[in-house]
Amino acid sequence: MNEGKELTVQKESPFEGVIRSLAENPQVDVDKLKQIMEMQEHILDRNAEQAFNAAMVRAQDEMPTVPKDRKNTQTSSMYSAYETILKYCKPIYTKYGFSIMFYEGDAKHDGEIRIMADVMHEQGHTKTRYVDVPIDSSGIKGTVNKTNTHAKGSSVSYGRSYLMRMIFNIPTGDDDDGNAASVQYITESQAADLKSVCDELKIDMKKFLSYLRVESIEKIPVGKWDAACAAADLKRKAVQK
Numbered sequence: 742m743n744e745g746k747e748l749t750v751q752k753e754s755p756f757e758g759v760i761r762s763l764a765e766n767p768q769v770d771v772d773k774l775k776q777i778m779e780m781q782e783h784i785l786d787r788n789a790e791q792a793f794n795a796a797m798v799r800a801q802d803e804m805p806t807v808p809k810d811r812k813n814t815q816t817s818s819m820y821s822a823y824e825t826i827l828k829y830c831k832p833i834y835t836k837y838g839f840s841i842m843f844y845e846g847d848a849k850h851d852g853e854i855r856i857m858a859d860v861m862h863e864q865g866h867t868k869t870r871y872v873d874v875p876i877d878s879s880g881i882k883g884t885v886n887k888t889n890t891h892a893k894g895s896s897v898s899y900g901r902s903y904l905m906r907m908i909f910n911i912p913t914g915d916d917d918d919g920n921a922a923s924v925q926y927i928t929e930s931q932a933a934d935l936k937s938v939c940d941e942l943k944i945d946m947k948k949f950l951s952y953l954r955v956e957s958i959e960k961i962p963v964g965k966w967d968a969a970c971a972a973a974d975l976k977r978k979a980v981q982k
Contacts, residue, residue, distance in 0.1 A: 789864045789866035792866065793866035796837040800909060804830060804912070807821045807830065807906075809821050826911060838863035839862055842858070845897075852974075853975075854900065871904075872903050875974050876893060926959065926960055927958075927962075935970075953972075
């Protein structure tokens with residue numbers, strides 16, 4: 742005997758009781774019983790999705806602005822580390838019944854890694870999100886500066902933090918707040934390096950600037966520097982194929 746341990750028996754729901762009674766009745770039409778079960782399953786799924794959405798509204802409403810506490814030595818820009826995002830935000834999203842499971846998927850292009858995230862809610866609804874991240878093994882000029890293990894780890898960490906920010910709409914101080922004078926742009930050295938790379942790879946400058954939504958390379962905000970580097974790196978990999 743297991744003394745001191747109480748056996749917990751899950752109570753049968755009213756609907757489950759009705760289904761059991763119908764199933765035990767030989768006169769009940771099996772097809773109709775199946776339709777009733779499918780209808781109930783649809784209702785449960787809809788209720789779970791509604792609970793997910795309601796909890797997401799409450800969780801996002803409480804999300805704080807996460808400080809940028811990590812410097813990217815490659816791009817000289819600041820970003821919020823994944824560990825920092827967890828520290829500030831995990832207590833909030835778990836309070837509202839969310840959990841996140843990360844795993845690796847099949848990336849669309851070579852030289853990228855796909856980070857998958859299952860956003861699960863305690864009421865049973867799950868949504869899946871993903872992002873394809875370039876494997877961070879080289880600098881803006883294509884010089885290898887990381888081991889394969891370090892490069893993959895860096896990309897996985899960035900992918901997880903990116904998804905966390907997107908899923909819960911976590912602010913990290915990137916927004917301008919309508920004050921153009923407060924925007925910090927990349928340095929002259931960074932702009933010169935990027936121009937050199939664009940010329941080398943014969944990148945369509947008009948399309949490149951349109952993708953970044955900026956007027957010129959000199960007007961690239963610090964917060965978009967990583968995206969500019971990633972776009973140039975993808976172009977380099979495509980040219981090298």
